[in-house]
Amino acid sequence: MAEFIKRYGSEEACERALFASRWPQGWRCPKCDCEQSCTFYRDGRKYWKCYRCAHQTTLVSGTLFAATKLALSQWFLALYVLTQTKNSVSNLELMRHLGVCYRTAWRVKHKIMQAMADRESTRQLAGRVEVDDAYLGGEKPGGKAGRGSENKVPFVAAVQTTPEGHPQLMRLDPVSGFTKEAIGAWSKIALMESTLVVSDGLNCFPAVTESGATHQPHRVGSGRQSVEHAEFRWINILLGNLKTSISGTYHAFKFRKYAHRYLAEVQYRFNRRFRLKDMLARLLRAAVLARPRSESTLRLATVRTC
Ligand SMILES: [Zn+2]
Incomplete structure (x- = not known):
């Protein structure tokens, strides 16, 4: 916080940085x-x-901050809060941090989350990748209880690990369901051709080969469980963390409508976790490159699924 105030503590400093x-x-x-x-x-x-x-430009026109009534220093504080906390912050917390009304906090948060989603949309995983099926919503966000339950948003969780098994990068993508068609379409967006996909052998996952990836199913629950579970160590830890982060921060949000943004936020922070110091400057760059979006556009958004 002290360093943040030193660098971005005044409106002029924020203008210079932008x-x-x-x-x-x-x-x-x-x-x-x-x-x-x-x-x-x-x-x-x-x-x-x-x-x-003769085109006229302001510092914020054409960026995420376009048409804003907030001071840039408030936006920078929001960027700081959303990048430097381990778990997410709710609209209510953001509202208190910024000293704005709930609706303004909602707009700020969703605009920033959308910039994160834009940045992460082209990320492709490679090497060894653990995949799993998971759900947002219902009683256990991020949990697996009740595959197929109606009020839940299904999403694919995928984590790229080093050959030694250390997690590197993650993707979290809502899908229309765990069908071969959806997973095939997902794999072409999310995976490089050379990927080795490790899954629990759910029927849809062999479709990842549509991207050129190789599929290695490990059936859990059919004996030799301890050995087989080791294959999914990281995906299980990350889904556990996601559950804690989301259920600890948000009591309820419109999973079906905004799931892609909340998942992208988690994904964005995870994939930059070793560059915490640069994260604000990088998110600022993402905000500059993001196109302006009105509140009505943000509210219209539906889950982008494969
Ligand atoms: Zn010109």
């Missing part, structure tokens, strides 16, 4: 890439006007 993240080589026109501009102020806000095409 400018540097957006235009590291100096201002450029987002329309025509021209480097020359004149600046003027309107309603207390600084504008850059392109010499060539």
Whole structure:
């Protein structure tokens, strides 16, 4: 926190950091890439006007922060809170941290989660990957109780490990169900061709070979359990952590509607857990690259599934 305040403790410091993240080589026109501009102020806000095409830009236009009424220092505090905590923070906690109303906190959180989801959407796992079927919602978020129960969102949990079995990267993707079609489609997005997929042998998982991956089923519960369970050590630990994190933070959220964002948030933080110091600057860059989204767009979102 002390370091955060030192670096981003004033509105001016946040403006400088955002400018540097957006235009590291100096201002450029987002329309025509021209480097020359004149600046003027309107309603207390600084504008850059392109010499060539007359396009007008503010520091936040065209980014995640577009049309915001919040101070940048509040946005930076939200980025800090959402990257530096081990578990997630609820809208209510964020509301208290930022000193804003619940609806504003909701918007801030969902915009940031969407930027995280955008960043993680193209990630592909490779090498040895443990996969498992899991559910969000119902009595046990992240748990496996009651496959097929109605109010739950099924998702594939996949973790890439080193050959020695240490976890490296993770993907968490809602799917329409645990069918061969859904898993086949998922595998083409989530896995590199060379991947070795280790699963518990659920009927749908052989479809991962559609991506070119090799499938190695380990049937748990058919004797030699202790040995076989070792294959799923990390996926089980991570699903346990996910359950604790989500049930400890959120009493209820609309799993079906927003599951992809909440899962992407967990995935984003996990995949950057060894670069905690850089995480805020990287998320700021993601926010600069994310396109602006209105609250109505965010509320319309449905679970992106394979
Ligand atoms: Zn221009």
